[in-house]
Amino acid sequence: MKNQVAIGCSSFYNRFWKNIFYPRNLPSKAWFEFYCQHFNTYEFNGSFYKFPTVRVFNNWYDKTPDSFLFSVKVPKEITHIKKLKDCESLLNDFYEVCKNGMKEKLGAVLFQFPPSYDFSKQKLESIIGLLNYDFKNVIEFRHITWWNEEVWSAFKDNNITFCSVSYPHLPSTIFKDFPLLYIRFHGVPKLFYSSYSSEELQNLNHALESKHGFVYFNNTASEAGILNALELKRMHALNYLTAKSAK
Template identity: 85%
Template structure:
């Protein structure tokens, strides 16, 4: 590989990928095994919807090759419902589950905040004060006010990664001066559906040279995500 950027998807259980990625006669219970034969990372989003347990993460750990890495999404109870308020214990519990559940296969911990979560100094200070810096923390914002120098400077000082996003309503800057490069492709112009052209992927591939991190395709409501991930992975060899 040119660099140490791992490429994968944000989901794998997808009927649209049958006979495009998954062999037609492959039973769905073997889809993740097949995915792991072609990719060495996966963005685990199930933890966003339901608070995980060590046992659940151990099961995923056991399914994957030795060199496989997971990026794990923080539960919405923390990011969307409490919005980091009065959730020190919850966040500590989540970090512990990640540590003992995923072990050395834990890549990054992803915090995705809702579009209503706009920038304020108090919120920025709260983020910096609550994170556990033993982990690779990545923050994805959905409100454009967070794209500012004060945030970027504070993140760099505290070794927090500002997530690069390809999203219909947000700047599509690829950030390379944080601890990791972490890009989420959500689909533009139609979120979750739109595919990226070869030219767009080539520009990304050139931009990520000599970097370390993760790229995930979340445009998985169609066949676009898997085809884009495979194409970018071929470019990156």
């Protein structure tokens, strides 16, 4: 994935996308296959709500083209309920399921912590101590106290990616100097609903130049997410072709 950014969505099963993205007569059971014809990555959020099995991930693996990549969210039992406490065995099990289920199609492993999870040195040390560094680990915070140099420095030293977010009342910084560029667009000002303008997407597109990683649109409670993803994908493809022809 060197110098390549994969663009996709955090959901695909969406009735608002019919006639906008999915053809009118396409049955819903064929929606994911259609999605895979237009995007080369998907952020799998189902594992956040229910601990996955190898069989479940194998099924998703088998549905996708050879070059497809999944980013997979860590179960909320680990990040929201236990908040990493006494989670070493559980997290190791999750890593193993990801490794054996997604195999070479595993992109990143996403840890999303709740808004109540504020910064402390102890929590930072816990994160660093628990992660398996054989995987591409991405951490998404929802509390502004994590936006600090101590965290960023520790993450860089340990090959951890700090997730860039577009989320109400959080900094919109695009972090480009971590192992991956990993961006999640949740919708601002209306969470999960708001669309991003062409100007905003063009500014983002410039930030993607010569980077590798993932951009996911999670503003999928309406048609906004798929339209934004398609527009950014077109912009990024045009940039790539322009740069290639200039060589």
